[in-house]
Amino acid sequence: MAEGGDRPLSSNADIQTGPVDEFPPLSEARTRKQLRTNEKRRLTNLSKRIEMTNQLEECIKAHNLYRQSRDLNVTPSDDWIVKLENITAVMNLD
Numbered sequence: 001m002a003e004g005g006d007r008p009l010s011s012n013a014d015i016q017t018g019p020v021d022e023f024p025p026l027s028e029a030r031t032r033k034q035l036r037t038n039e040k041r042r043l044t045n046l047s048k049r050i051e052m053t054n055q056l057e058e059c060i061k062a063h064n065l066y067r068q069s070r071d072l073n074v075t076p077s078d079d080w081i082v083k084l085e086n087i088t089a090v091m092n093l094d
Helices: 028-067 079-093
Strands: none
Touching: 028 079
């Protein structure tokens, strides 16, 4: 009779009921790679939101400085700032 290592694997060899310390999940690398991808995507999206928020602050500061100019003939509209704030608010909801 052949030893255990010499016999061919059964068709159910890759079926596992649940991960345990002794027998980790068969797709551990794939699962961890997906987790890593998800976290990288989340971090990228977060950094984009933070960057957008910081850029909006800089735009508002520049706009307010412009509005405070002494030689300004016409008061500029704030519509574009409201639009940008709405876009930023929508991005932060995602």
